[in-house]
Amino acid sequence: MFEIFRHIVHYLFHFLFPLVFAKLFWKSNWRVASIIMLATMLIDLDHLFATPMFDSNRCSIGFHPLHTFWAAIIYSTLLIFPSWKIRAVGLGSLWHLITDLIDCVMINN
Numbered sequence: 001m002f003e004i005f006r007h008i009v010h011y012l013f014h015f016l017f018p019l020v021f022a023k024l025f026w027k028s029n030w031r032v033a034s035i036i037m038l039a040t041m042l043i044d045l046d047h048l049f050a051t052p053m054f055d056s057n058r059c060s061i062g063f064h065p066l067h068t069f070w071a072a073i074i075y076s077t078l079l080i081f082p083s084w085k086i087r088a089v090g091l092g093s094l095w096h097l098i099t100d101l102i103d104c105v106m107i108n109n
Contacts, residue, residue: 006106007056013099014041018092025091026084036085037092043067044096059104061097072097 018037019030026033046064047053060067075097078090 002106006103009106010099010103013102014096017095017099021091021095022088026088029084033084033088036088037095040089040092040096043071043093057107059107060100061104067097067100 015038018040019034022030022033022037043066044060044064046066047060050058050064062068065071072094075090075093078086078093081087081090
């Protein structure tokens, strides 16, 4: 039962919260901002290089190249750019990592 709850939380955080953030931070451009932040799910393409490609009990943080501390630093620097679109990429990518980190904590409990 907890496994189902973990997956529901994980995917709600990935798909619902970018819409909430877009409404909060970019009210006049929330639709485009949500699309940009949802597009940051593309950082999961780094899963293609893993064997096995998908493992529901593997923590992505620190395992996949775009899910590392160094990637988080790059995503964080995007938040200081003047363009709201670049900031949306940074926020979406960081939120993706936070969501995956929450999933890692839930895997280990």
